[in-house]
Amino acid sequence: MDILLNVVGNKKINEKITISGSKSESNRLLILQNLFPEISIENLSDSDDSVHMQHALSTDKETVDIGHAGTAMRFLTSYFAVKEGREVVLTGSDRMQNRPIEILVNALKDLGATISYEDKVGYPPIRIKGSKITTDKVQINGNVSSQYISSLLLIASKLENGLEIELLGKITSVPYIKMTLSLLNQLGIETNFEGNFIKVNPKKSIEKQLVVVESDWSSASYFYSIIALSDIGSEIQLSAYKKESLQGDSCLAEIYLHFGVETIFGENFITLKKVKETKKETLEIDLKNAPDIAQTIAVTCFAENIACNLSGLHTLKIKETDRLVALNDELTNLGAIISVTDKSLHLETSTTINSNISIKTYNDHRMAMAFAPLALRVPIKILDAEVVTKSYQKFWDDMQQIGIKIDKL
Structure with a gap:
């Protein structure tokens, strides 16, 4: 199944989402x-x-x-x-x-x-x-x-x-x-x-x-990206999460402060809130302890027109696809200025985002989900969109709930 994602109306979001266990x-x-x-x-x-x-x-x-x-x-x-x-x-x-x-x-x-x-x-x-x-x-x-x-x-x-x-x-x-x-x-x-x-x-x-089981922080990353690309004041409540998490990807709470996203911890839930604009300086981060969120961060940086240098990514070569090569190819098609090595990714600032580009997913669930938030900037096509079920069965339902329009192609 191939789909077209688009956002109709404003980009101020206020929703509650429940994510299944890690x-x-x-x-x-x-x-x-x-x-x-x-x-x-x-x-x-x-x-x-x-x-x-x-x-x-x-x-x-x-x-x-x-x-x-x-x-x-x-x-x-x-x-x-x-x-x-x-x-x-x-x-x-x-x-x-x-x-x-x-x-x-x-x-x-x-x-x-x-x-x-x-x-x-x-x-x-x-x-x-x-x-x-x-x-x-x-x-x-x-x-x-x-x-x-x-x-x-x-x-x-x-x-x-x-x-x-x-x-x-x-x-x-x-x-x-x-x-x-x-x-x-x-x-x-x-x-x-x-x-x-x-x-x-x-x-x-x-x-x-x-x-x-605590809910999955990797799955939360896509909502961090969505809030980063949304209007100030937007917020999404996610459950069930805890402050003292066993999951390495919980570092998202700190990383996304760069994008003006604050994480508020409640009783068994978190609220992601857009409190200010993204910092325009280059994001430098070593993701050796959380490589699965690299795709989400790279796409967020591209959408927000900021440069990033992501390192510690050597394990991405042996995932569902070679994620570094896949990111390089798909972001380049969107207009990004990007280069990758066997363990790092380097993205320059770019003012152009090409619309209606078809994103190949390479049998990789994270390729589909990481690129989905770009719909808040331009219409975007996701090929083989059902690949998300590998880790997140109701991902597209949750995308529609927060206001992303989905059309099957």
């Missing part, structure tokens, strides 16, 4: 729930990724297909590696079969796991024979996707001797590692993270408990 938290908790059945979960993400995760964890079929769900691929690789007596072939979409998994597989093999490649070495599909793992120490590069590290941490307490992970070199995406550790601590599992070493103690069972 995909990152939900997928971690789903793995933990299957390791520790004592857990009950509320406000689970309704994203395609979490649906794929739930299906994969409940099926007894040998072949488990997780589609485009990268988080599921990584977390399930470790999960099935410790399911004694179970053998599965873990596979996914064409793009998933070209996303690397070798670093995680090698770490699991070092621990004693039995994993082989069905086709291309280093990539899914992979055959996993679940076995008992007693080795309790492993090394992995610290600058790889944090999901590899979290994947190991999620199974660590179920290993006979627990697990100590040594992170080699510089560590990136620390908030996502800390999210995983915080969830383990919440369940009563003892952990320690000092320097480049993470230790998780073994735990056979936990107390029965309910965990409520």
Whole structure:
């Protein structure tokens, strides 16, 4: 489905939106729930990724297909590696079969796991024979996707001797590692993270408990962008959020002050309010701890005619698409002056925004959602718009609620 987005009337917004649970938290908790059945979960993400995760964890079929769900691929690789007596072939979409998994597989093999490649070495599909793992120490590069590290941490307490992970070199995406550790601590599992070493103690069972998932901060980013592009006085209330968040993308509250957006924390909700105009100086920011919001920020800067230098983006090369190349191509079509490297993005000021441009989404939900706020500046077409269901089922409904007109093409 291709759509045309447009805004009719003024750009002063006052709405309330409810966003489903964090995909990152939900997928971690789903793995933990299957390791520790004592857990009950509320406000689970309704994203395609979490649906794929739930299906994969409940099926007894040998072949488990997780589609485009990268988080599921990584977390399930470790999960099935410790399911004694179970053998599965873990596979996914064409793009998933070209996303690397070798670093995680090698770490699991070092621990004693039995994993082989069905086709291309280093990539899914992979055959996993679940076995008992007693080795309790492993090394992995610290600058790889944090999901590899979290994947190991999620199974660590179920290993006979627990697990100590040594992170080699510089560590990136620390908030996502800390999210995983915080969830383990919440369940009563003892952990320690000092320097480049993470230790998780073994735990056979936990107390029965309910965990409520906080709403997704990555999904909130698109509303930050919308308020940044709206008239002063505009506001959107989002639920359910908390000030002391486990999610790295909660740094949005600080970043969007640059765009005149204030975040007001209430009881289980936040209000985003446009209080002043965007600062016109160049935005310089290292997003190594929150790379998933890079697309949203780049589009906001372009729409607000300010320059930005975004760094720490090396993990974007191995997402649903090469997000840096995709951003470069689509923003260039819109009239931006932009350049990218393999780990950074540089945008110059530009007074022109081309209208009625068709934005390719490359099977990437964040491409569709990050560009949607541009409708507050010019009519814009989004190709394959249904891709948003990967993380945000009712995104287009919520866009219409705040006043963006949507026409199917």
